[in-house]
Amino acid sequence: MKHFFASLTGLVLLGGGAAAEEDRGKTQAAFFENLRTLCGQAFEGQMVSDDPVDQGTDWDLQRVVMHVRDCDDDVIRIPLHVAEDRSRTWIISRNDKGLRLKHDHRHEDGSEDAVSQYGGGTVQAGTSKRQEFPADEYSKELFRQEGLDVSVANVWAMEIVVRQVFAYELSRPERFFRVEFDLENPVTPPPPAWGYVE
Secondary structure, X not given: OHHHHHHHHHHHHHHHHHHHHHHHHHHHHHHHHHHHOOOOOEEEEEEOOOOHHHOOOHHHHOOEEEEOOEEOOOEEEEEEEEOOEEEEEEEEEEEOOEEEEEEEEEOOOOXXXXXXXXXXXXXXXXXXXXXXXXXXXXXXXXXXXXXXXXXXXXXXXXXXXXXXXXXXXXXXXXXXXXXXEEOOOOEOOOOOOOOOOO
């Protein structure tokens, strides 16, 4: 009888795990689809965090625009423009493990920066409005290699409230950065990012 209940408990736990994975998949799919609704549009943003390290920088003083430029079933590419700097593209993808965020950094001639393709994958279900991406092992090794050890603890996040606001966030101990984009007022899309990879 003990074995029967042990087996039954195991089946319940397995079933619960499968249900949790299904719920996680649905939540992340909803977030991804919310992001896809913005495809083809560009939006102006503003830094809303007050970390002293960001005060007086281009993020603080210059025009910031995101362009949800390309979307397919599993990948969304969002070039980011800070004043005339078109070096950055966010790449959000999905696979059977969840969602992944990568940062593609390019020089003006299109060549890849030494610090590029860093980011991470989701480890929690998140919500249809917010997903978090802790730095993955590739990124940690890259940061160490480039003398950016403090960035090993990076956690990036993206939030979207449809037709209201999109936010990009970076946090780690003693560091917090957040920029919010106005989804109510699309702007004219800027030129493609430097070295933009189709």
